Amino acid sequence: MHRHHHNTEVARSSDRETTSDTERQTIVVALAGQPNVGKSTIFNMLTGLSQHVGNWPGKTIERKSGTYQREGTTFHVVDLPGTYSLTAASVEERIARDFILHDQPDVVVAVVDAAIPERSLYLLAELLLLPAPVVLVMNMMDVAAQEGVVIEPRVLEAALGIPVVPMVATRSEGVERMIEAVVAVATRTYPYEPRRPMILPSHEEVLTDLITLIAGYVRDPYPVAWVALKLLEGDEEIHEMVEALVPPDVNDEVHRVLYEHEDAVLDIAGARYEWIGRMVRAAVVRPRVGQVGLTTRLDAVLTHPFWGALALAGVLAVVFAFTYLIGTPLQEWLDGLLGEAGAFVGGWAVTVGVPVWLADMVADGMIGGVGMVITFVPILAIFFLALGVLEDTGYMARAAFVTDRFMHLMGLHGKSFMPLLLGFGCNVPAVLGSRIIESRRARLLTILLAPLVPCAAQLAVVTILGAAFFGQAGGFIVWGLVALNLVVLAGLGWIFHRFVLQGEAAVFIMELPLYHVPNLRTIGLYVWRNIVAFLQKAGSVILVASLLVWFLSYFPSGGVVTESYLAVIGRAIAPVGQLMGLPWPVLVALITSFVAKENTIATLSVLYGNAASGLSAVLTPPAALAFLIVQMLFIPCVATVAAMKQESRSWTWTMVGVGTSLLLSLSAGVAVYQLGTWITGG
Amino acid sequence: MVPLERLSPGETGFVGALHGGHRLISRLASLGFTAGAPVTVVRNYGSGPIIVLVRGAQIALGRGEANRIKVYRSEAESHASSSS
Numbered sequence: 001m002h003r004h005h006h007n008t009e010v011a012r013s014s015d016r017e018t019t020s021d022t023e024r025q026t027i028v029v030a031l032a033g034q035p036n037v038g039k040s041t042i043f044n045m046l047t048g049l050s051q052h053v054g055n056w057p058g059k060t061i062e063r064k065s066g067t068y069q070r071e072g073t074t075f076h077v078v079d080l081p082g083t084y085s086l087t088a089a090s091v092e093e094r095i096a097r098d099f100i101l102h103d104q105p106d107v108v109v110a111v112v113d114a115a116i117p118e119r120s121l122y123l124l125a126e127l128l129l130l131p132a133p134v135v136l137v138m139n140m141m142d143v144a145a146q147e148g149v150v151i152e153p154r155v156l157e158a159a160l161g162i163p164v165v166p167m168v169a170t171r172s173e174g175v176e177r178m179i180e181a182v183v184a185v186a187t188r189t190y191p192y193e194p195r196r197p198m199i200l201p202s203h204e205e206v207l208t209d210l211i212t213l214i215a216g217y218v219r220d221p222y223p224v225a226w227v228a229l230k231l232l233e234g235d236e237e238i239h240e241m242v243e244a245l246v247p248p249d250v251n252d253e254v255h256r257v258l259y260e261h262e263d264a265v266l267d268i269a270g271a272r273y274e275w276i277g278r279m280v281r282a283a284v285v286r287p288r289v290g291q292v293g294l295t296t297r298l299d300a301v302l303t304h305p306f307w308g309a310l311a312l313a314g315v316l317a318v319v320f321a322f323t324y325l326i327g328t329p330l331q332e333w334l335d336g337l338l339g340e341a342g343a344f345v346g347g348w349a350v351t352v353g354v355p356v357w358l359a360d361m362v363a364d365g366m367i368g369g370v371g372m373v374i375t376f377v378p379i380l381a382i383f384f385l386a387l388g389v390l391e392d393t394g395y396m397a398r399a400a401f402v403t404d405r406f407m408h409l410m411g412l413h414g415k416s417f418m419p420l421l422l423g424f425g426c427n428v429p430a431v432l433g434s435r436i437i438e439s440r441r442a443r444l445l446t447i448l449l450a451p452l453v454p455c456a457a458q459l460a461v462v463t464i465l466g467a468a469f470f471g472q473a474g475g476f477i478v479w480g481l482v483a484l485n486l487v488v489l490a491g492l493g494w495i496f497h498r499f500v501l502q503g504e505a506a507v508f509i510m511e512l513p514l515y516h517v518p519n520l521r522t523i524g525l526y527v528w529r530n531i532v533a534f535l536q537k538a539g540s541v542i543l544v545a546s547l548l549v550w551f552l553s554y555f556p557s558g559g560v561v562t563e564s565y566l567a568v569i570g571r572a573i574a575p576v577g578q579l580m581g582l583p584w585p586v587l588v589a590l591i592t593s594f595v596a597k598e599n600t601i602a603t604l605s606v607l608y609g610n611a612a613s614g615l616s617a618v619l620t621p622p623a624a625l626a627f628l629i630v631q632m633l634f635i636p637c638v639a640t641v642a643a644m645k646q647e648s649r650s651w652t653w654t655m656v657g658v659g660t661s662l663l664l665s666l667s668a669g670v671a672v673y674q675l676g677t678w679i680t681g682g
Numbered sequence: 683m684v685p686l687e688r689l690s691p692g693e694t695g696f697v698g699a700l701h702g703g704h705r706l707i708s709r710l711a712s713l714g715f716t717a718g719a720p721v722t723v724v725r726n727y728g729s730g731p732i733i734v735l736v737r738g739a740q741i742a743l744g745r746g747e748a749n750r751i752k753v754y755r756s757e758a759e760s761h762a763s764s765s766s
Binding site: 236508 | 706707709710716719725727730740744
């Protein structure tokens with residue numbers, strides 16, 4: 001990671017003036033802010049497509065960075081995770097403060113929501129205690145004006161002693177001034193003299209005691225006063241660090257002092273809010289009426305237990321209709337195109353003398369396998385677009401609020417709703433989306449349940465086969481299958497919650513942002529990032545698995561599937577199929593759906609000539625229904641399993657999830673077939 | 683003091699005490715639930731989560747969390763306790 005390396009290099013140089021003398025100057029900027037303050041809008045505006053999305057080292061939290069060029073200066077921008085404070089109560093908070101302490105950015109840009117200045121300045125109160133200089137950006141000035149909050153940035157600047165820049169990021173207003181302020185602070189041409197928040201007088205003595213105790217032991221880059229304050233706040237990570245540094249007798253003394261002031265955390269937070277109150281007293285005029293207007297009026301309906309749920313159902317119906325009405329024709333068109341491309345490439349390769357097996361591998365294994373996955377890109381793009389709009393307007397938080405009471409039955413809360421909803425597009429982002437949930441237990445449960453949400457590919461498979469097996473009734477069957485999956489999801493969630501993953505119920509604390517007009521750039525980048533991640537999976541995990549399946553279906557018979565390794569495997573597990581009335585080729589199709597769900601159709605086409613008509617002649621109605629149910633509940637695809645492992649960081653839990661799906665799908669299949677055969681008198 | 687979940691929509695309470703683990707208290711405090719801070723209940727349907735207005739921001743709280751925030755019903759009561 002040369003960027004990171006470069007950044008440390010710049011930061012470590014004790015004399016920063018030297019960098020400004022060189023022709024190409026680099027300034028490392030960290031963007032800090034609470035959630036929902038429009039931080040990503042600013043980040044996207046600055047970095048655009050130059051942004052690089054990865055993970056923070058050793059963490060499953062997204063790390064976004066990018067560059068912005070202006071007049072020979074390169075700004076290396078790092079988007080810190082959104083956090084309300086900097087106490088190590090969450091991974092995000094640790095990441096944010098560790099970056100500021102260890103990577104020493106030249107400037108920290110603290111973004112606050114001008115519509116709720118007091119609350120969002122809380123993070124600034126914490127940032128000012130760290131060594132890096134801070135530029136304050138008052139974003140959403142337009143929303144603030146709408147809400148009747150009047151802000152005087154110059155007055156605030158005079159009070160704080162740091163640059164204060166008003167901004168409307170959604171309209172790119174204030175960016176120039178922000179960049180100028182960043183340069184002025186980085187080159188030390190700005191008289192940077194911050195007023196820092198003080199501790200309550202009643203705690204001054206104990207803080208001084210702590211500082212004296214630890215002063216000789218705390219090492220760079222940790223400021224001693226900051227460490228002492230974090231100890232007093234009960235910060236576990238800092239406590240462990242100090243314990244490892246100081247001798248036992250000092251440690252005992254520190255313990256004794258802290259024990260006497262266990263409740264200090266509330267007072268310290270209170271003192272920060274008092275400080276904020278003093279800072280904004282002259283600069284902010286806020287109407288006393290509280291929040292009225294659009295948000296209040298919409299929320300009266302959208303957060304209501306009954307009308308809100310109804311509205312959510314309506315919104316989802318529109319999202320799905322929109323996705324499939326536009327996406328399905330595009331998918332079919334791409335599918336046709338790819339079929340032709342595969343045939344063309346295969347034919348051409350043979351004419352120029354490439355061995356037949358190699359030509360087949362490229363045409364069927366690569367273009368056919370991975371291409372099939374890529375045909376789902378339009379459907380996913382439209383679905384992500386719709387969800388991006390819902391998220392960016394602020395509606396998704398209301399959806400989480402409304403669904404919270406149902407989620408509690410599974411030991412989850414409202415925040416799990418969004419990741420599960422993503423699952424209808426693709427299970428991979430659903431599993432990755434579980435990151436927004438703070439408690440590990442609730443996150444794990446969401447990861448285990450997400451694969452039960454039928455993805456776009458699964459829905460396509462059952463729609464095609466449902467129509468082939470049951471004709472007109474196929475549509476109802478598909479709805480029934482989706483409902484069954486959700487019932488199984490809820491039931492399994494309840495069982496896991498009650499009997500397997502016992503522990504404290506998840507804590508539900510979530511901000512409901514004001515509704516606002518969505519930003520096209522933010523949504524566009526959201527769609528783009530998700531699609532890129534999807535294509536990367538298609539190009540790696542799915543490609544390898546696809547080639548493996550192709551290999552098994554091609555050898556040793558040279559293309560005769562019924563005598564391939566795949567057929568050998570299929571015949572070996574045929575007894576399992578008999579219990580469900582399914583011949584071995586159907587089992588093989590199920591196995592290949594592990595590569596990607598849409599493979600079921602492709603495999604059946606190879607084995608029966610035409611998946612739909614060929615198969616409906618072979619299967620009895622109970623067997624057909626059993627097959628559809630197994631298909632819906634079967635183990636998640638390889639990309640989802642990889643995501644489950646990555647996010648849960650546990651092979652055990654990943655295998656619990658996969659094993660549960662396998663057991664559940666097969667037993668449901670057997671039960672439906674046996675029961676159906678008995679009822680129909682077969 | 684009464685649990686926050688007992689207040690009806692439109693009612694304002696003043697934070698008296700927070701109960702719970704250190705992490706929960708730390709999170710609530712950073713959101714502005716500090717001693718004496720006014721909290722107005724915006725939605726409370728008797729079951730399920732509630733919505734409150736604190737420090738100018740709307741926060742959704744699970745009923746369990748709302749139960750752990752104890753509030754005074756009047757500002758005078760809140761001052762009386764903090765000065766004693």
